[in-house]
Amino acid sequence: MSASPVYLDAATAAPLHPVARQALLAALDDGWADPGKLYTQARRARQLLDAAREATAQTLGVRADELSFTPSGTAAAHGAVLGGLAARHRVGSRLVHSAIEHSAVLHAAERHVAAGGTANAVPVDRLGRLDLTAWSDAVRAPGVALAALITASHEVGTVQPVAEAAAACADAGVPLYVDAAQSVGRVPLPAGWSVLSASAHKWGGPPGVGVLAVRKGTRWESPWPADEREGGRTPGAVNLPAVVAAAASLRAAAADAAAQESRLAPLVDRIRARVAVEVPDVEVVGDPVHRLPHLVTFSCLYVDGEALLHALDRRGFAVSSGSSCTSSTLRPSHVLEAMGVLSHGNVRVSLHRETTEADVERFLAELPGIVAGLRAEAGVVGL
Amino acid sequence: MPDEVLDCRGQRCPLPVIAAARRMPEVPVGTVVRVLADDPAAAVDIPAWCRMRGQEFVAAITGPDGPAYDIRRAH
Numbered sequence: 271m272s273a274s275p276v277y278l279d280a281a282t283a284a285p286l287h288p289v290a291r292q293a294l295l296a297a298l299d300d301g302w303a304d305p306g307k308l309y310t311q312a313r314r315a316r317q318l319l320d321a322a323r324e325a326t327a328q329t330l331g332v333r334a335d336e337l338s339f340t341p342s343g344t345a346a347a348h349g350a351v352l353g354g355l356a357a358r359h360r361v362g363s364r365l366v367h368s369a370i371e372h373s374a375v376l377h378a379a380e381r382h383v384a385a386g387g388t389a390n391a392v393p394v395d396r397l398g399r400l401d402l403t404a405w406s407d408a409v410r411a412p413g414v415a416l417a418a419l420i421t422a423s424h425e426v427g428t429v430q431p432v433a434e435a436a437a438a439c440a441d442a443g444v445p446l447y448v449d450a451a452q453s454v455g456r457v458p459l460p461a462g463w464s465v466l467s468a469s470a471h472k473w474g475g476p477p478g479v480g481v482l483a484v485r486k487g488t489r490w491e492s493p494w495p496a497d498e499r500e501g502g503r504t505p506g507a508v509n510l511p512a513v514v515a516a517a518a519s520l521r522a523a524a525a526d527a528a529a530q531e532s533r534l535a536p537l538v539d540r541i542r543a544r545v546a547v548e549v550p551d552v553e554v555v556g557d558p559v560h561r562l563p564h565l566v567t568f569s570c571l572y573v574d575g576e577a578l579l580h581a582l583d584r585r586g587f588a589v590s591s592g593s594s595c596t597s598s599t600l601r602p603s604h605v606l607e608a609m610g611v612l613s614h615g616n617v618r619v620s621l622h623r624e625t626t627e628a629d630v631e632r633f634l635a636e637l638p639g640i641v642a643g644l645r646a647e648a649g650v651v652g653l
Numbered sequence: 654m655p656d657e658v659l660d661c662r663g664q665r666c667p668l669p670v671i672a673a674a675r676r677m678p679e680v681p682v683g684t685v686v687r688v689l690a691d692d693p694a695a696a697v698d699i700p701a702w703c704r705m706r707g708q709e710f711v712a713a714i715t716g717p718d719g720p721a722y723d724i725r726r727a728h
Protein backbone atom coordinates (compact mmCIF):
# COMPACT_ATOMS: atom_id res chain seq x y z
CA MET A 271 0.00 0.00 0.00
CA SER A 272 1.47 3.34 -0.94
CA ALA A 273 0.82 6.25 1.39
CA SER A 274 0.23 9.76 0.08
CA PRO A 275 3.24 11.95 0.78
CA VAL A 276 3.23 14.28 3.79
CA TYR A 277 6.18 16.67 3.74
CA LEU A 278 7.19 17.69 7.26
CA ASP A 279 10.69 19.10 6.79
CA ALA A 280 10.07 22.81 6.22
CA ALA A 281 12.97 23.73 8.51
CA THR A 282 15.27 22.26 5.86
CA ALA A 283 13.36 23.60 2.85
CA ALA A 284 9.78 24.85 2.75
CA PRO A 285 7.79 23.97 -0.38
CA LEU A 286 8.08 26.74 -2.96
CA HIS A 287 5.45 29.41 -2.29
CA PRO A 288 3.13 29.86 -5.31
CA VAL A 289 4.09 33.53 -5.39
CA ALA A 290 7.76 32.51 -5.64
CA ARG A 291 7.02 30.21 -8.53
CA GLN A 292 5.13 32.91 -10.38
CA ALA A 293 7.83 35.52 -9.77
CA LEU A 294 10.57 33.07 -10.72
CA LEU A 295 8.97 32.23 -14.06
CA ALA A 296 8.38 35.89 -14.88
CA ALA A 297 11.92 36.86 -13.89
CA LEU A 298 13.44 34.07 -15.99
CA ASP A 299 12.05 35.91 -19.03
CA ASP A 300 12.75 39.37 -17.72
CA GLY A 301 15.71 39.18 -15.37
CA TRP A 302 18.48 37.25 -17.10
CA ALA A 303 20.63 40.25 -18.06
CA ASP A 304 23.47 41.59 -15.90
CA PRO A 305 22.03 44.39 -13.74
CA GLY A 306 25.39 46.18 -13.78
CA LYS A 307 25.45 46.97 -17.50
CA LEU A 308 24.28 50.03 -19.43
CA TYR A 309 21.66 48.86 -21.88
CA THR A 310 17.94 48.36 -21.88
CA GLN A 311 17.93 44.70 -20.82
CA ALA A 312 20.32 45.50 -17.98
CA ARG A 313 18.19 48.39 -16.80
CA ARG A 314 15.20 46.06 -16.58
CA ALA A 315 17.29 43.60 -14.54
CA ARG A 316 18.50 46.46 -12.32
CA GLN A 317 14.90 47.53 -11.65
CA LEU A 318 14.00 43.98 -10.64
CA LEU A 319 17.00 43.70 -8.32
CA ASP A 320 16.38 47.10 -6.74
CA ALA A 321 12.71 46.27 -6.17
CA ALA A 322 13.62 42.89 -4.64
CA ARG A 323 16.11 44.55 -2.32
CA GLU A 324 13.69 47.30 -1.35
CA ALA A 325 10.91 44.82 -0.53
CA THR A 326 13.18 42.49 1.43
CA ALA A 327 14.75 45.36 3.37
CA GLN A 328 11.31 46.64 4.28
CA THR A 329 10.22 43.24 5.61
CA LEU A 330 13.40 42.89 7.65
CA GLY A 331 13.21 46.48 8.90
CA VAL A 332 16.57 47.53 7.45
CA ARG A 333 17.70 50.01 4.79
CA ALA A 334 18.10 48.71 1.25
CA ASP A 335 21.79 49.60 1.22
CA GLU A 336 22.31 47.50 4.35
CA LEU A 337 21.14 44.35 2.57
CA SER A 338 22.93 41.92 0.21
CA PHE A 339 21.70 38.80 -1.52
CA THR A 340 24.10 35.89 -1.15
CA PRO A 341 24.30 32.46 -2.84
CA SER A 342 22.85 30.71 0.26
CA GLY A 343 22.11 31.09 3.94
CA THR A 344 25.39 29.29 4.55
CA ALA A 345 27.36 31.82 2.49
CA ALA A 346 25.63 34.64 4.37
CA ALA A 347 26.52 33.07 7.73
CA HIS A 348 30.14 32.55 6.68
CA GLY A 349 30.38 36.16 5.53
CA ALA A 350 28.69 37.47 8.66
CA VAL A 351 31.11 35.67 10.98
CA LEU A 352 34.36 36.07 9.07
CA GLY A 353 33.58 39.67 8.02
CA GLY A 354 32.62 40.68 11.55
CA LEU A 355 35.84 39.19 12.91
CA ALA A 356 38.03 40.68 10.17
CA ALA A 357 36.77 44.21 10.75
CA ARG A 358 37.62 44.13 14.46
CA HIS A 359 40.87 42.19 14.44
CA ARG A 360 42.60 45.12 16.14
CA VAL A 361 40.22 44.82 19.09
CA GLY A 362 40.82 41.09 19.40
CA SER A 363 40.41 37.74 17.75
CA ARG A 364 37.81 36.07 19.94
CA LEU A 365 34.45 34.89 18.67
CA VAL A 366 31.71 34.19 21.21
CA HIS A 367 28.87 31.98 20.01
CA SER A 368 26.18 29.75 21.45
CA ALA A 369 26.83 26.02 21.52
CA ILE A 370 23.77 25.48 19.32
CA GLU A 371 24.63 27.56 16.25
CA HIS A 372 24.03 26.13 12.80
CA SER A 373 27.00 24.23 11.36
CA ALA A 374 27.56 27.12 8.91
CA VAL A 375 28.47 29.36 11.84
CA LEU A 376 30.50 26.64 13.56
CA HIS A 377 32.45 25.90 10.40
CA ALA A 378 33.27 29.60 9.99
CA ALA A 379 34.40 29.57 13.63
CA GLU A 380 36.64 26.55 12.91
CA ARG A 381 38.21 28.45 10.02
CA HIS A 382 38.82 31.41 12.33
CA VAL A 383 40.45 29.18 14.96
CA ALA A 384 42.59 27.44 12.35
CA ALA A 385 43.86 30.89 11.35
CA GLY A 386 44.95 31.60 14.93
CA GLY A 387 41.76 33.10 16.40
CA THR A 388 39.81 31.79 19.36
CA ALA A 389 36.18 30.77 19.75
CA ASN A 390 34.15 30.43 22.91
CA ALA A 391 30.99 28.30 22.83
CA VAL A 392 28.44 29.41 25.43
CA PRO A 393 26.31 26.57 26.85
CA VAL A 394 22.54 26.15 26.79
CA ASP A 395 20.24 24.53 29.34
CA ARG A 396 18.32 21.27 28.95
CA LEU A 397 15.60 23.16 27.00
CA GLY A 398 18.13 24.55 24.54
CA ARG A 399 18.03 28.09 25.90
CA LEU A 400 21.20 30.20 26.07
CA ASP A 401 22.88 30.56 29.49
CA LEU A 402 22.65 34.35 29.72
CA THR A 403 25.03 34.67 32.67
CA ALA A 404 27.73 32.72 30.86
CA TRP A 405 27.02 34.73 27.71
CA SER A 406 27.36 38.08 29.50
CA ASP A 407 30.63 36.98 31.08
CA ALA A 408 31.92 35.72 27.74
CA VAL A 409 31.17 38.89 25.76
CA ARG A 410 32.63 41.09 28.53
CA ALA A 411 36.01 39.33 28.39
CA PRO A 412 38.79 41.31 26.74
CA GLY A 413 39.47 40.83 23.04
CA VAL A 414 36.01 39.78 21.85
CA ALA A 415 35.58 40.83 18.21
CA LEU A 416 32.12 39.39 17.51
CA ALA A 417 29.26 37.50 19.15
CA ALA A 418 26.99 35.12 17.20
CA LEU A 419 23.58 33.89 18.31
CA ILE A 420 20.93 31.94 16.42
CA THR A 421 17.50 33.60 16.88
CA ALA A 422 15.80 30.24 17.40
CA SER A 423 17.16 26.72 17.22
CA HIS A 424 16.79 25.06 13.84
CA GLU A 425 16.91 21.67 15.53
CA VAL A 426 14.67 21.98 18.57
CA GLY A 427 12.78 25.26 18.00
CA THR A 428 13.75 26.99 21.25
CA VAL A 429 13.61 30.76 20.79
CA GLN A 430 16.72 32.44 22.19
CA PRO A 431 16.76 35.44 24.54
CA VAL A 432 18.19 37.67 21.81
CA ALA A 433 17.13 41.01 23.34
CA GLU A 434 18.91 40.20 26.63
CA ALA A 435 21.93 38.78 24.83
CA ALA A 436 22.03 41.92 22.66
CA ALA A 437 21.92 44.16 25.72
CA ALA A 438 24.94 42.36 27.16
CA CYS A 439 26.75 42.81 23.84
CA ALA A 440 25.86 46.52 23.74
CA ASP A 441 27.22 46.96 27.28
CA ALA A 442 30.45 45.30 26.24
CA GLY A 443 30.65 47.16 22.92
CA VAL A 444 30.62 43.90 20.96
CA PRO A 445 28.60 43.65 17.71
CA LEU A 446 26.00 40.88 17.65
CA TYR A 447 25.38 38.72 14.58
CA VAL A 448 22.10 36.80 14.52
CA ASP A 449 21.38 33.78 12.31
CA ALA A 450 17.68 34.35 11.74
CA ALA A 451 17.15 31.59 9.17
CA GLN A 452 14.33 29.89 11.11
CA SER A 453 12.63 33.13 12.16
CA VAL A 454 12.47 35.32 9.06
CA GLY A 455 9.06 35.11 7.39
CA ARG A 456 7.56 33.33 10.40
CA VAL A 457 7.95 35.37 13.58
CA PRO A 458 8.84 39.00 14.35
CA LEU A 459 12.58 39.67 14.46
CA PRO A 460 14.23 40.56 17.76
CA ALA A 461 15.96 43.93 18.19
CA GLY A 462 19.52 44.81 19.02
CA TRP A 463 21.55 43.00 16.36
CA SER A 464 24.19 44.49 14.08
CA VAL A 465 24.46 41.75 11.45
CA LEU A 466 21.77 39.29 10.34
CA SER A 467 21.58 36.37 7.94
CA ALA A 468 18.68 34.34 6.59
CA SER A 469 17.88 31.82 3.88
CA ALA A 470 15.09 31.99 1.29
CA HIS A 471 14.26 28.29 1.08
CA LYS A 472 13.21 28.34 4.73
CA TRP A 473 10.37 30.81 4.03
CA GLY A 474 9.10 29.39 0.73
CA GLY A 475 11.56 31.02 -1.64
CA PRO A 476 13.84 29.04 -3.94
CA PRO A 477 17.01 27.36 -2.68
CA GLY A 478 20.28 29.15 -3.33
CA VAL A 479 19.36 32.60 -2.03
CA GLY A 480 20.56 34.00 1.28
CA VAL A 481 20.40 37.45 2.76
CA LEU A 482 23.05 39.29 4.72
CA ALA A 483 22.18 42.55 6.47
CA VAL A 484 24.85 44.73 8.01
CA ARG A 485 23.53 47.70 9.98
CA LYS A 486 25.02 51.13 9.22
CA GLY A 487 27.82 51.95 11.61
CA THR A 488 28.72 48.29 12.17
CA ARG A 489 32.33 47.41 11.60
CA TRP A 490 32.26 44.66 9.04
CA GLU A 491 34.72 43.95 6.25
CA SER A 492 34.24 41.50 3.42
CA PRO A 493 36.33 38.36 4.01
CA TRP A 494 36.12 37.49 0.29
CA PRO A 495 38.23 38.57 -2.70
CA ALA A 496 37.15 42.01 -3.90
CA ASP A 497 33.92 42.36 -5.87
CA GLU A 498 31.81 45.50 -6.04
CA ARG A 499 28.46 43.78 -6.47
CA GLU A 500 25.95 43.55 -3.62
CA GLY A 501 27.53 46.40 -1.71
CA GLY A 502 30.90 44.63 -1.82
CA ARG A 503 29.67 42.09 0.76
CA THR A 504 29.42 38.94 -1.35
CA PRO A 505 31.13 38.18 -4.65
CA GLY A 506 29.61 37.05 -7.92
CA ALA A 507 26.57 37.66 -10.07
CA VAL A 508 23.36 37.17 -8.12
CA ASN A 509 20.85 34.60 -9.32
CA LEU A 510 18.40 37.37 -10.13
CA PRO A 511 15.31 35.28 -10.99
CA ALA A 512 15.73 33.39 -7.72
CA VAL A 513 16.30 36.63 -5.80
CA VAL A 514 13.12 38.12 -7.28
CA ALA A 515 11.22 34.98 -6.27
CA ALA A 516 12.76 35.07 -2.79
CA ALA A 517 11.70 38.68 -2.27
CA ALA A 518 8.15 38.12 -3.54
CA SER A 519 7.67 35.06 -1.34
CA LEU A 520 9.13 36.77 1.72
CA ARG A 521 6.62 39.55 1.37
CA ALA A 522 3.81 36.99 1.06
CA ALA A 523 5.11 34.88 3.95
CA ALA A 524 5.52 37.89 6.23
CA ALA A 525 2.01 39.11 5.43
CA ASP A 526 0.64 35.67 6.29
CA ALA A 527 3.00 34.95 9.21
CA ALA A 528 0.67 35.82 12.08
CA ALA A 529 -2.14 33.73 10.58
CA GLN A 530 0.21 30.79 9.96
CA GLU A 531 1.60 31.07 13.46
CA SER A 532 -1.85 30.86 15.03
CA ARG A 533 -2.67 27.88 12.83
CA LEU A 534 0.62 25.96 13.15
CA ALA A 535 1.58 26.59 16.79
CA PRO A 536 -1.45 24.65 18.11
CA LEU A 537 -0.57 21.78 15.74
CA VAL A 538 2.97 21.77 17.15
CA ASP A 539 1.52 21.78 20.69
CA ARG A 540 -0.70 18.89 19.71
CA ILE A 541 2.27 16.90 18.40
CA ARG A 542 4.25 17.63 21.57
CA ALA A 543 1.41 16.54 23.83
CA ARG A 544 0.24 13.50 21.90
CA VAL A 545 3.70 12.10 21.14
CA ALA A 546 4.61 12.34 24.83
CA VAL A 547 1.48 10.40 25.79
CA GLU A 548 1.05 7.97 22.94
CA VAL A 549 4.63 6.89 22.25
CA PRO A 550 6.19 5.15 25.26
CA ASP A 551 9.70 6.15 26.34
CA VAL A 552 9.95 9.27 24.26
CA GLU A 553 11.67 12.51 25.16
CA VAL A 554 10.03 15.60 23.61
CA VAL A 555 12.77 18.21 23.56
CA GLY A 556 13.03 22.00 23.37
CA ASP A 557 11.30 24.76 25.31
CA PRO A 558 7.56 23.99 25.56
CA VAL A 559 6.60 27.69 25.53
CA HIS A 560 9.32 29.89 24.08
CA ARG A 561 9.49 28.14 20.76
CA LEU A 562 9.08 28.49 17.02
CA PRO A 563 5.53 27.92 15.80
CA HIS A 564 6.43 25.36 13.16
CA LEU A 565 9.04 22.99 14.56
CA VAL A 566 9.00 20.13 17.07
CA THR A 567 11.62 17.54 18.00
CA PHE A 568 11.52 14.31 19.99
CA SER A 569 13.72 11.26 20.59
CA CYS A 570 12.53 7.67 20.92
CA LEU A 571 14.49 5.51 23.35
CA TYR A 572 16.18 2.40 21.89
CA VAL A 573 15.23 3.31 18.31
CA ASP A 574 17.76 3.78 15.53
CA GLY A 575 17.23 7.23 13.99
CA GLU A 576 18.01 6.13 10.46
CA ALA A 577 15.65 3.16 10.66
CA LEU A 578 12.95 5.50 11.96
CA LEU A 579 13.42 7.96 9.07
CA HIS A 580 13.21 5.11 6.56
CA ALA A 581 10.13 3.62 8.22
CA LEU A 582 8.43 7.03 8.23
CA ASP A 583 9.44 7.60 4.60
CA ARG A 584 7.86 4.27 3.62
CA ARG A 585 4.62 5.57 5.11
CA GLY A 586 5.00 8.83 3.16
CA PHE A 587 6.34 11.08 5.94
CA ALA A 588 9.36 13.27 5.20
CA VAL A 589 11.09 14.37 8.41
CA SER A 590 14.61 15.15 9.57
CA SER A 591 16.80 13.73 12.35
CA GLY A 592 19.69 14.83 14.55
CA SER A 593 20.75 11.24 15.30
CA SER A 594 24.35 10.33 14.54
CA CYS A 595 23.48 7.48 12.20
CA THR A 596 21.70 9.94 9.88
CA SER A 597 24.67 12.32 9.61
CA SER A 598 27.57 11.94 7.24
CA THR A 599 30.03 12.43 10.11
CA LEU A 600 28.30 9.77 12.28
CA ARG A 601 28.31 12.23 15.15
CA PRO A 602 25.16 13.10 17.06
CA SER A 603 23.73 16.57 16.61
CA HIS A 604 25.83 19.09 18.53
CA VAL A 605 22.57 20.78 19.53
CA LEU A 606 21.14 17.69 21.24
CA GLU A 607 24.57 17.09 22.74
CA ALA A 608 24.76 20.62 24.15
CA MET A 609 21.29 20.19 25.67
CA GLY A 610 22.18 16.79 27.13
CA VAL A 611 19.09 15.11 25.68
CA LEU A 612 18.73 11.71 24.07
CA SER A 613 20.22 11.84 20.58
CA HIS A 614 19.26 8.48 19.12
CA GLY A 615 15.82 7.85 17.65
CA ASN A 616 15.56 11.57 17.02
CA VAL A 617 12.94 13.12 14.75
CA ARG A 618 12.39 16.76 13.82
CA VAL A 619 9.00 17.59 12.37
CA SER A 620 8.58 21.02 10.78
CA LEU A 621 5.34 22.38 9.38
CA HIS A 622 4.58 24.91 6.65
CA ARG A 623 1.71 26.75 5.01
CA GLU A 624 0.54 23.66 3.12
CA THR A 625 0.52 21.40 6.20
CA THR A 626 -3.03 20.47 7.14
CA GLU A 627 -4.52 19.28 10.40
CA ALA A 628 -5.28 16.00 8.60
CA ASP A 629 -1.55 15.58 7.78
CA VAL A 630 -0.66 16.01 11.44
CA GLU A 631 -3.42 13.65 12.54
CA ARG A 632 -2.23 10.99 10.14
CA PHE A 633 1.32 11.37 11.40
CA LEU A 634 0.14 11.10 15.00
CA ALA A 635 -2.01 8.11 14.20
CA GLU A 636 0.79 6.18 12.50
CA LEU A 637 3.83 7.13 14.59
CA PRO A 638 3.15 4.95 17.68
CA GLY A 639 2.75 1.84 15.52
CA ILE A 640 5.88 2.63 13.52
CA VAL A 641 7.97 3.10 16.69
CA ALA A 642 6.47 -0.01 18.28
CA GLY A 643 7.26 -2.02 15.14
CA LEU A 644 10.90 -0.93 15.16
CA ARG A 645 11.22 -1.71 18.87
CA ALA A 646 9.70 -5.14 18.37
CA GLU A 647 12.10 -5.82 15.48
CA ALA A 648 15.06 -4.77 17.65
CA GLY A 649 13.82 -6.85 20.59
CA VAL A 650 13.81 -3.92 23.01
CA VAL A 651 10.18 -3.96 24.10
CA GLY A 652 9.81 -3.76 27.88
CA LEU A 653 13.38 -2.63 28.55
CA MET B 654 36.26 0.73 40.35
CA PRO B 655 33.28 -0.74 38.51
CA ASP B 656 31.85 -4.07 39.58
CA GLU B 657 31.59 -5.23 36.01
CA VAL B 658 32.31 -4.13 32.47
CA LEU B 659 30.07 -4.21 29.40
CA ASP B 660 32.14 -4.05 26.25
CA CYS B 661 30.13 -2.23 23.58
CA ARG B 662 33.08 -1.05 21.55
CA GLY B 663 32.35 -1.02 17.84
CA GLN B 664 28.60 -0.80 18.44
CA ARG B 665 26.62 2.13 17.10
CA CYS B 666 23.97 3.90 19.18
CA PRO B 667 21.42 2.93 20.39
CA LEU B 668 23.08 -0.49 20.89
CA PRO B 669 25.29 0.46 23.90
CA VAL B 670 22.26 2.01 25.60
CA ILE B 671 20.22 -1.11 24.92
CA ALA B 672 23.00 -3.29 26.33
CA ALA B 673 23.07 -1.21 29.52
CA ALA B 674 19.27 -1.25 29.78
CA ARG B 675 19.31 -5.07 29.50
CA ARG B 676 22.04 -5.54 32.07
CA MET B 677 21.09 -3.09 34.82
CA PRO B 678 17.96 -4.90 36.08
CA GLU B 679 20.02 -8.10 36.42
CA VAL B 680 22.63 -6.67 38.81
CA PRO B 681 22.03 -5.91 42.51
CA VAL B 682 21.08 -2.36 43.51
CA GLY B 683 24.26 -0.38 44.15
CA THR B 684 26.29 -2.19 41.49
CA VAL B 685 28.42 -0.03 39.20
CA VAL B 686 28.49 -1.17 35.58
CA ARG B 687 31.08 0.31 33.25
CA VAL B 688 29.98 0.59 29.62
CA LEU B 689 32.84 0.75 27.12
CA ALA B 690 31.46 2.53 24.05
CA ASP B 691 33.37 4.33 21.32
CA ASP B 692 30.34 5.67 19.44
CA PRO B 693 30.39 9.41 20.24
CA ALA B 694 26.60 9.39 20.69
CA ALA B 695 27.04 7.23 23.80
CA ALA B 696 28.48 10.24 25.63
CA VAL B 697 25.09 11.93 25.26
CA ASP B 698 22.77 8.96 25.33
CA ILE B 699 24.03 7.00 28.34
CA PRO B 700 23.62 9.95 30.74
CA ALA B 701 20.26 10.74 29.12
CA TRP B 702 19.12 7.13 29.60
CA CYS B 703 20.14 7.28 33.29
CA ARG B 704 18.10 10.46 33.72
CA MET B 705 15.05 8.96 31.99
CA ARG B 706 15.27 5.73 33.99
CA GLY B 707 16.26 7.25 37.34
CA GLN B 708 19.59 5.40 37.42
CA GLU B 709 22.75 7.09 38.65
CA PHE B 710 25.24 8.24 36.05
CA VAL B 711 28.52 8.14 37.96
CA ALA B 712 31.05 9.45 35.46
CA ALA B 713 32.42 9.45 31.95
CA ILE B 714 36.05 8.41 31.80
CA THR B 715 38.62 7.86 29.12
CA GLY B 716 40.83 4.95 30.03
CA PRO B 717 43.14 2.54 28.21
CA ASP B 718 40.05 0.95 26.62
CA GLY B 719 38.77 4.26 25.25
CA PRO B 720 35.67 6.16 26.37
CA ALA B 721 33.74 4.51 29.21
CA TYR B 722 30.65 5.35 31.25
CA ASP B 723 29.96 4.21 34.80
CA ILE B 724 26.35 3.65 35.83
CA ARG B 725 25.19 2.70 39.34
CA ARG B 726 21.95 0.80 39.72
CA ALA B 727 19.95 3.12 41.98
CA HIS B 728 16.70 1.18 42.33
Ligand SMILES: Cc1ncc(COP(=O)(O)O)c(C=O)c1O
Nearest residue numbers: 342343344372424449451452469
Ligand atom coordinates in the same frame (compact mmCIF):
# COMPACT_ATOMS: atom_id res chain seq x y z
C1 LIG C 1 19.62 28.27 11.26
C2 LIG C 1 20.18 28.04 9.89
N1 LIG C 1 21.22 28.78 9.47
C3 LIG C 1 21.73 28.62 8.23
C4 LIG C 1 21.24 27.69 7.36
C5 LIG C 1 21.88 27.52 6.01
O1 LIG C 1 21.07 27.99 4.95
P1 LIG C 1 21.20 27.42 3.49
O2 LIG C 1 20.53 26.09 3.47
O3 LIG C 1 20.50 28.42 2.62
O4 LIG C 1 22.65 27.34 3.13
C6 LIG C 1 20.15 26.90 7.76
C7 LIG C 1 19.61 25.85 6.87
O5 LIG C 1 20.00 24.69 6.99
C8 LIG C 1 19.60 27.09 9.05
O6 LIG C 1 18.57 26.35 9.50
